[in-house]
Each structure stands twice: as structure tokens, then as C-alpha cells.
Amino acid sequence: PKETKKPAREVKTVCPYCGVGCNIYLGVRGDKIVSARGDTDNSVNKGNLCVKGRFGYSFINHPDRLKKPLIKRNDEFIEVEWEEALDYVAQKLSGYKGDEFASISSARCPNEDNYAVQKFTRAVMGTNNVDNCARSCHAPSVAGLAKIFGSGAMSNSIDEIKDASCLFVIGTNPTASYPVLGLRIIEAVKNGAKLIVADPRNINLCKHADIVMNQTPGTDVALIMGMMKVIVDEELHDQAYIDDRSEGFEEFKESLQSYDIETVESITGVDGELIKEAARTYASIKPASILYSLGITEHTHGTENVFALGDLALLTGNMGKPFGGVNPIRGQNNVQGACDMGCLPDTFPGYQKLDDPNTIERFETAWNVDLNRSKGITFPEMVMAAKNGDIKAMYIVGENPVTSEPDTENIKDAMNSLDFLVVQDIFMSETAQMADVVLPGCSYAEKDGTFANSERRIQRVRKAINPVGESKPDWLITSLIAKKMGAKGFDFKDASDVYDEVAKVSPTFAGINYGRIEDEGIQWPCHNEEHDGTPILHTEEFKTETGRAKFIPLTYRPSAELPDETYPLILTTGRSIYHYQTSTMTGAVEGLKKLYGEDYIDISREDASKLGVVADETVKVISRRGEIKPKVRITDRCRKGVVFMTFHFGESATNVITNSACDPISKTPEFKVCAVRVEKILD
Numbered sequence: 001p002k003e004t005k006k007p008a009r010e011v012k013t014v015c016p017y018c019g020v021g022c023n024i025y026l027g028v029r030g031d032k033i034v035s036a037r038g039d040t041d042n043s044v045n046k047g048n049l050c051v052k053g054r055f056g057y058s059f060i061n062h063p064d065r066l067k068k069p070l071i072k073r074n075d076e077f078i079e080v081e082w083e084e085a086l087d088y089v090a091q092k093l094s095g096y097k098g099d100e101f102a103s104i105s106s107a108r109c110p111n112e113d114n115y116a117v118q119k120f121t122r123a124v125m126g127t128n129n130v131d132n133c134a135r136s137c138h139a140p141s142v143a144g145l146a147k148i149f150g151s152g153a154m155s156n157s158i159d160e161i162k163d164a165s166c167l168f169v170i171g172t173n174p175t176a177s178y179p180v181l182g183l184r185i186i187e188a189v190k191n192g193a194k195l196i197v198a199d200p201r202n203i204n205l206c207k208h209a210d211i212v213m214n215q216t217p218g219t220d221v222a223l224i225m226g227m228m229k230v231i232v233d234e235e236l237h238d239q240a241y242i243d244d245r246s247e248g249f250e251e252f253k254e255s256l257q258s259y260d261i262e263t264v265e266s267i268t269g270v271d272g273e274l275i276k277e278a279a280r281t282y283a284s285i286k287p288a289s290i291l292y293s294l295g296i297t298e299h300t301h302g303t304e305n306v307f308a309l310g311d312l313a314l315l316t317g318n319m320g321k322p323f324g325g326v327n328p329i330r331g332q333n334n335v336q337g338a339c340d341m342g343c344l345p346d347t348f349p350g351y352q353k354l355d356d357p358n359t360i361e362r363f364e365t366a367w368n369v370d371l372n373r374s375k376g377i378t379f380p381e382m383v384m385a386a387k388n389g390d391i392k393a394m395y396i397v398g399e400n401p402v403t404s405e406p407d408t409e410n411i412k413d414a415m416n417s418l419d420f421l422v423v424q425d426i427f428m429s430e431t432a433q434m435a436d437v438v439l440p441g442c443s444y445a446e447k448d449g450t451f452a453n454s455e456r457r458i459q460r461v462r463k464a465i466n467p468v469g470e471s472k473p474d475w476l477i478t479s480l481i482a483k484k485m486g487a488k489g490f491d492f493k494d495a496s497d498v499y500d501e502v503a504k505v506s507p508t509f510a511g512i513n514y515g516r517i518e519d520e521g522i523q524w525p526c527h528n529e530e531h532d533g534t535p536i537l538h539t540e541e542f543k544t545e546t547g548r549a550k551f552i553p554l555t556y557r558p559s560a561e562l563p564d565e566t567y568p569l570i571l572t573t574g575r576s577i578y579h580y581q582t583s584t585m586t587g588a589v590e591g592l593k594k595l596y597g598e599d600y601i602d603i604s605r606e607d608a609s610k611l612g613v614v615a616d617e618t619v620k621v622i623s624r625r626g627e628i629k630p631k632v633r634i635t636d637r638c639r640k641g642v643v644f645m646t647f648h649f650g651e652s653a654t655n656v657i658t659n660s661a662c663d664p665i666s667k668t669p670e671f672k673v674c675a676v677r678v679e680k681i682l683d
């Protein structure tokens, strides 16, 4: 008989696939998830779900899930009991205390798991070498927005988007990467909002836009500075707001002088009249909201791109107001939370700075240990340190850097150089295959916890089924390793108990506990239990030392690798609507793989004709770092000279050819621009 899909019960939780944080009801029958539907009462998604949230749950019960701990012996993984695995990991890690050790925490896992990893790294291993995959995406937002405004998160709320008067969407493809938020943008247009889209490709949203600018990848600083010069020259800036709430305007104004419209036109490839129209529209229709994501941040000047957007919002008086602000849309479901929990080498939970002596003292008292006061290193620096032999052991939880990071061979070299690598995951990822020990964590459907979505809303993740096989919640595994190593302070009763400690040590989250977020999440900061949270940041003052926002003067710098005769095309990368990151989860969902099962290269008609290639033809794509062989899609989305690839599949491994050159401030790699050559494969 056909297996019934009708759930016996439903459990309310949060979608694990992007930073929108849609609330879903998982349908459960026995120990299986059999359905998912959107929560119609929730303010984030109002019942909507995209294809991943609605149909992407079958990975949870996939037969390939890791079910027992594995230890590699003679190059083969052997299943062992938990006790043996934990003893082995604890004994090995005890030999590498201090800065010889580093950990990577997971932007897919709940806050509680992330808190446990950074506490283990700092309090047990004695180092601040902890990072998370925000390094590869929104670290420039954290650094850039914090410097200008004093806080590195989305300033406004998702529900405000539909009522905005003007939206400037730059370097983000919301209908593919954050589809339910994309719906809100389209709703705003239907409600009469003006929409300006700036993107190197003609993304879906362009169909709904009043103004579209297809800038050359990597030229955003020039484009935004050019817009600001028009605004200042035409006196469309908000002088009263600037006088009242900012500092450094005169010096900033000087830095605009080199951005005359002809220069900006030649750098960006965007028609000067269009740039002027965009500037006038954004400056005159208020309040206006800026929405961006990785098209802004994943550059060697990603933090400068973020500074430019902050400057633009400040110049026009759009900060601290409803329907305005600067809003980085978070890609991974809990990348906001991984940063909030202090999985960063210079920041403790709640963005308490390591270089503030009060921070160290507060945590030494709370955790009853002596802490390392030296700043840790970022993931790209860990890669170098592993290759140099300075880092000897790593603990990677719920991340797959071998496929997700640029220049794959470089990452593999680093992993191979380690003495000891522990990977904790739900599937045998490309990174897990290189580990000495693999520990089976459980999925979001099998554990309690919290995710923080893009708008800083802490929401409840609820256990729907028992852990698959012998897998365990990640916070518990980390705590068991810590206890095996003799550490105190890891006797958490449950996930709620972990969160209570987070609230105790972080003033930003002090008013949040599981009881308060039972029905609807709370947006931080939330300083006490009487506080309702903060939907809009900076309404009264900025969180800088002076309470004023700071204008940052900027000079345009080209990308690290520009096209030349040997590599004449610019490759830029992005997401498919059907998949999430390196597809360890969505790749295990049959239906999603059928809809999109491999990474293609998108090529403009002109370039395809010049190269003599046709749709579905397999071609060589070669960069200075290697070559891959994807199939061709011919598209009007790419302009001449620009090609595009998704990065979801290990088999096609787009990141074999991307560039690992980093932004000097945030150390975020330049995924969005590298020079390539496309070659026909001749028989």
C-alpha cells in the first residue's frame, strides 16, 4: 500500500534555508517528517514559503544521514560508539591547547550550538581562533555598518518592506536567494513604491523595477559615490539630518570630487543619465530603504561597498526611520546568530569586544577560567596557518569549506596539513571525508534551539522528531567533549538552559528567554524582560562613541583580478532558488535535484556566438587556479563579457576557479569577480 503523507501531528519551527526565517509547521508521522506548511499567523512570512521551505525536508530522513561516530583508521572510516569517539577526540585535543587549535562554527546550526562552540574554543582550548561562514558572506556588513552606525545588522524589519516608498536593491537577487522577502519587494511595488535595481545581471526583480543599472561587477563604490555626487551637487541631501546626527561630512564631501559622471560612467559601464535618475529618485522619495547582500560584500573592497551604502543612507537622512535604513539580507538561516553568539575571533557573545578589558573580566568571572586576551584569526588566516604548521588541529561544525570556499585546492592543502581534524555534520560532506573523526550532529528538525533571522529576530526552533540514528544536538556533543577534557561549565540541562546563559552574559539579549518567544520572536537588542525588542535601530542615537554616525570618505579600487587577453571574461557567482549553500541538505532532496541538479555557466548570446558554443554544450572554464567543465546556458541575463555560475555542487566545484583574494578589513574572499576563459571542448 502507498505510504500516507498525512501528518499525525504538526510542530511549529523555523525554515533552515535562509535568513528570512519563515515560520513553518513540520508534519510528523512516526519518526518521519512528511509535510511542511507556512505559518499564516507569523509576521515574517504570513503563510508563504518558497520551494525549499515547502518541499525541502526529505533530507532529514535521508538514508545517507550520519548515524554513528566515525574514526578514520588506515584511511577508512570505522563506526565506533560515542564513548570511544569522545574519549579519542578529548585525548587528541588535549595535546593542542592554545593557538595551535581553531574552530569553525555553523551558520546553519542554532544559537545554542554556536554559543557552545565559541565557549569551548575560548574557555577549554584557550584561544580566540573561532570563526563562522559570515567570513565568506557578511563580515563586511558587520565591520562596515558597525564603524558607521555602531551596529552591524539590518537596521529595519522585513514587514516594513511592503510599505516602503522607495527601495534601492543592489547586489542581491532576492527572488532566488530570499524568495519570501522578494515577494515583499514586489508587494511594495504594487503598493506604489519606486524600485531601483543595481546588479551586473538582469535578475528577475528587474521586471518590476523603475530603474535598472547593470554595473560592471566590482564597481559599486564608483556607482554609489557617483550617485552621491549627483545628490550633493543638486542639493538633494538632508543637511538638517546631517548636522543633527552625523560627523565627518565636509571631509566626505571632498572625497566626492573625483566622481564626475563621465568617470563613473566609464568605470561602471552604466549610462550617466540613468545614474542621475537613480540618485534623484532615491534622494527625493522618502523614506527610502537600501537592501543588499553578497553582491556588495564578497569583494576585495566589500567593506568599502558597505561604507558607501551607509554614507548614502546617512546623506539622505534615511537612518532610524520606519521603511528606511540599510538592510543586509542574510543568506544562511542563522548567520546572524553565529555572529551574535560571538563565533568571531575578536568578539564575544552580544558583540562584546575582545579588546575591551571589561569584556574579558566579565567572561572570566562568568565562566570561571583565565582567558586568552590575544585576538584570534579569521578562516582565511586559519588556512594559511594550517599550511604553515601553526594551526595543528581544527574542529569544524556544520560547515563544508572544501566546497564553499574559493580556490578549492588551497583549502584541501590546508586540511591535509593538519595533524587532527574533527568534523561534526549530518552528512559525509567533502570536508568530512578529509577528517580524522566525524561526529554525527542532528538536523534542525531533531533539536530545540533558536535562530536569529536577518531582521535580528530570535525565533524558536523546535524538536519535531527524535535524532536520526545515534546523532545528537551539536551543543550537546561540544559539551560532552568539553567535559571529557575536564572542563566545568558545560552541564547544560537542555537548549533553553544554554540560552539562559547567553542572556546572562550578553546585555543585548538579556531580556530574551524561551518563555517570551513561545509565540513570536523578539528582535534584539532586548535589554530586560520588560523590553519588547527593537524593530528599528538608531531611532534616537547611533551606537558609536559620540552617538553620531560617521561619514567615511572613499576611493574606488578595482577588483583583484581583471579580465585580460588570456582570461577575457568576468565570472561572478550566486545562488539558485532550488539549493542551499553546498547542497549537503537540498542535494539530498530528490525533487530539488531534479529541478536543478548541476551548476551551469550562464553566457550572453554575444559571447556564446563568438565562442561558437550552444546551449547544453559542455565547455572548459579556466582561471589562474584551475579548470572545470560545466554545461552552457545561453541567457539575456548576462551582459557581454560577464559569465555567471552557481556554486552548489561539489562535483562541478565552481570554487575550484574562484579567487581567494580577500578584503583587507573583513578577510572576506572575492567570490563575485574573477577572470576566466571559456573554451570549446574539441573532440
Ligand code: SF4
Pocket: 015, 016, 017, 018, 019, 020, 021, 022, 045, 048, 049, 050, 051, 052, 053, 054, 178, 179, 180, 181
Ligand atoms: Fe525558507 Fe528562506 Fe524560502 Fe522562507 S524564503 S521558505 S526562510 S528558504
